Amino acid sequence: xxxxxxxxxxxxxxxxxxxxxxxxxxxxxxxxxxxxxxxxxxxxxxxxxxxxxxxxxxxxxxxxxxxxxxxxxxxxxxxxxxxxxxxxxxxxxxxxxxxxxxxxxxxxxxxxxxxxxxxxxxxxxxxxxxxxxxxxxxxxxxxxxxxxxxxxxxxxxxxxxxxxxxxxxxxxxxxxxxxxxxxxxxxxxxxxxxxxxxxxxxxxxxxxxxxxxxxxxxxxxxxxxxxxxxxxxxxxxxxxxxxxxxxxxxxxxxxxxxxxxxxxxxxxxxxxxxxxxxxxxxxxxxxxxxxxxxxxxxxxxxxxxxxxx
Amino acid sequence: xxxxxxxxxxxxxxxxxxxxxxxxxxxxxxxxxxxxxxxxxxxxxxxxxxxxxxxxxxxxxxxxxxxxxxxxxxxxxxxxxxxxxxxxxxxxxxxxxxxxxxxxxxxxxxxxxxxxxxxxxxxxxxxxxxxxxxxxxxxxxxxxxxxxxxxxxxxxxxxxxxxxxxxxxxxxxxxxxxxxxxxxxxxxxxxxxxxxxxxxxxxxxxxxxxxxxxxxxxxxxxxxxxxxxxxxxxxxxxxxxxxxxxxxxxxxxxxxxxx
Numbered sequence: 001x002x003x004x005x006x007x008x009x010x011x012x013x014x015x016x017x018x019x020x021x022x023x024x025x026x027x028x029x030x031x032x033x034x035x036x037x038x039x040x041x042x043x044x045x046x047x048x049x050x051x052x053x054x055x056x057x058x059x060x061x062x063x064x065x066x067x068x069x070x071x072x073x074x075x076x077x078x079x080x081x082x083x084x085x086x087x088x089x090x091x092x093x094x095x096x097x098x099x100x101x102x103x104x105x106x107x108x109x110x111x112x113x114x115x116x117x118x119x120x121x122x123x124x125x126x127x128x129x130x131x132x133x134x135x136x137x138x139x140x141x142x143x144x145x146x147x148x149x150x151x152x153x154x155x156x157x158x159x160x161x162x163x164x165x166x167x168x169x170x171x172x173x174x175x176x177x178x179x180x181x182x183x184x185x186x187x188x189x190x191x192x193x194x195x196x197x198x199x200x201x202x203x204x205x206x207x208x209x210x211x212x213x214x215x216x217x218x219x220x221x222x223x224x225x226x227x228x229x230x231x232x233x234x235x236x237x238x239x240x241x242x243x244x245x246x247x248x249x250x251x252x253x254x255x256x257x258x259x260x261x262x263x264x265x266x267x268x269x270x271x272x273x274x275x276x277x278x279x280x281x282x283x284x285x286x287x288x289x290x291x292x293x294x295x296x297x298x299x300x301x302x303x304x305x306x307x308x309x
Numbered sequence: 310x311x312x313x314x315x316x317x318x319x320x321x322x323x324x325x326x327x328x329x330x331x332x333x334x335x336x337x338x339x340x341x342x343x344x345x346x347x348x349x350x351x352x353x354x355x356x357x358x359x360x361x362x363x364x365x366x367x368x369x370x371x372x373x374x375x376x377x378x379x380x381x382x383x384x385x386x387x388x389x390x391x392x393x394x395x396x397x398x399x400x401x402x403x404x405x406x407x408x409x410x411x412x413x414x415x416x417x418x419x420x421x422x423x424x425x426x427x428x429x430x431x432x433x434x435x436x437x438x439x440x441x442x443x444x445x446x447x448x449x450x451x452x453x454x455x456x457x458x459x460x461x462x463x464x465x466x467x468x469x470x471x472x473x474x475x476x477x478x479x480x481x482x483x484x485x486x487x488x489x490x491x492x493x494x495x496x497x498x499x500x501x502x503x504x505x506x507x508x509x510x511x512x513x514x515x516x517x518x519x520x521x522x523x524x525x526x527x528x529x530x531x532x533x534x535x536x537x538x539x540x541x542x543x544x545x546x547x548x549x550x551x552x553x554x555x556x557x558x559x560x561x562x563x564x565x566x567x568x
Contacts, residue, residue: 045410045566045567048413048414048417049413049414049417050410050413050414050566050567051566051567052564052566065417066417066418066419067417067418068319068417068418069319069320069321069322069324069325069418070319070320070325071414071415071416071417072414072415077414079410080407080410082406082407083406083407083408083409083410083411084406084407084408084411085336085340085402085403085406085408086406087340087341087342088336088339088340089339092335092339093411095335095339096332096335096336096339096415097332097411097415099328099331099332099335100328100329100332100415100416101328101415102320102324102328140411
């Protein structure tokens with residue numbers, strides 16, 4: 001459980017994080033989205049006690065992270081895969097982490113196996129690819145078997161296999177009842193992995209809702225596609241019902257704003273056969289671009305309305 | 310895992326400090342730069358001691374043979390820089406690589422980290438320096454048959470330890486404050502060696518006076534008994550500069566963002 005309350009970070013004249021309030025619940029993967037510079041990393045750094053908030057607070061498991069005696073058992077994080085002494089081997093890096101908590105050596109080898117670092121763990125980090133660094137960072141986050149995990153762009157630099165591995169790992173961690181906060185720019189990945197979304201722009205909260213709510217509520221342009229042999233009859237009936245209709249060719253119509261139910265009912269009422277009826281759901285990517293396209297236009301109140309509509 | 314579980318199982322500050330110190334020691338051992346610095350310190354301290362031993366009759370102005378402990382003292386006067394670099398890199402490398410981020414995630418109580426980061430590298434450098442000085446003393450005694458008395462050795466090694474502790478603490482403080490290897494290295498090098506020797510060489514009185522206020526002057530006096538100053542002056546130079554460095558470094562680590 002992560003609780004962020006009124007979190008604010010001011011760098012000179014720039015307000016990187018602006019009065020942010022949200023919770024990250026256990027048992028779910030919470031996606032943390034926002035354009036570059038929106039304040040995602042700064043927020044994560046403040047949650048982990050690395051940066052001092054100008055105002056507000058962030059608690060991990062009910063306590064400020066900076067006060068914990070055994071922080072790795074409370075929360076593990078991968079913020080910047082490159083932030084490792086290049087001259088130290090991956091295994092030694094993990095051994096240092098373990099030693100700060102009295103974690104036995106056995107656990108070090110366990111997480112090395114778990115992330116698939118293998119024999120590379122004994123090589124110095126300067127020779128690692130970005131993907132290997134990501135795996136090392138994930139191993140470090142897991143070493144204390146924490147209840148909370150924060151991953152900042154963990155899929156960067158991973159190949160397809162690696163991306164699928166992270167997706168399964170993150171899913172598994174949440175299914176074990178852990179709290180997982182995951183930031184990524186890969187919207188399709190996020191759509192497959194996250195249950196809940198926290199979206200920020202220019203340091204402010206834009207949306208804090210389940211994936212379904214965001215996708216449904218955020219889609220200002222929901223559409224239904226219908227295929228029928230009696231295109232003209234159906235189009236006329238739909239227009240009379242107050243819906244906007246465009247022909248899509250090949251016997252198909254695109255209906256704006258309706259649902260499959262209304263379109264089906266209208267078709268039945270005029271006796272038009274329906275050969276195909278699909279609700280086009282917007283992708284997360286479309287909704288995300290809508291929401292963040294102009295962070296000024298979508299203030300917190302607008303977003304709340306959007307996602308509950 | 311619930312909040313109460315975490316609290317119930319939480320170890321005391323002493324345990325946390327012990328672990329942080331053990332981790333510092335492992336950090337120090339697992340990078341090559343530490344070993345390169347030790348090699349450089351060995352070559353310098355023992356090497357200078359041996360050279361001095363061969364040239365013993367020219368060491369003092371009077372031509373009288375110096376005690377064997379002068380070998381270690383001359384050696385440390387220069388060789389301390391390899392040891393100070395060791396200490397500095399332990400601090401500044403983390404800022405260069407960003408590893409300070411993970412470090413503070415593992416030991417977020419910054420006071421604890423500070424205490425471990427001062428104690429372990431400084432202690433390691435001091436022990437190494439004292440041992441190497443002792444080797445240099447023995448070498449001088451064996452090679453040039455310089456006089457070697459137990460009390461002299463204890464006194465000399467004690468002074469060497471004081472110089473290395475003071476220099477090491479100053480280096481940690483400057484490193485934490487400046488966060489840049491090059492900047493911290495230049496600062497420590499200037500304060501500890503270059504300016505104390507250079508400033509008096511101009512023959513301008515205020516420059517010489519300024520030179521005598523630098524930590525390096527205190528270190529040189531403690532090692533060689535030059536230039537003119539009292540033990541109290543030298544001690545306050547060593548203690549004062551270390552404390553100032555520690556204060557600045559502590560402020561930066563405890564108050565500033567991780568970096």
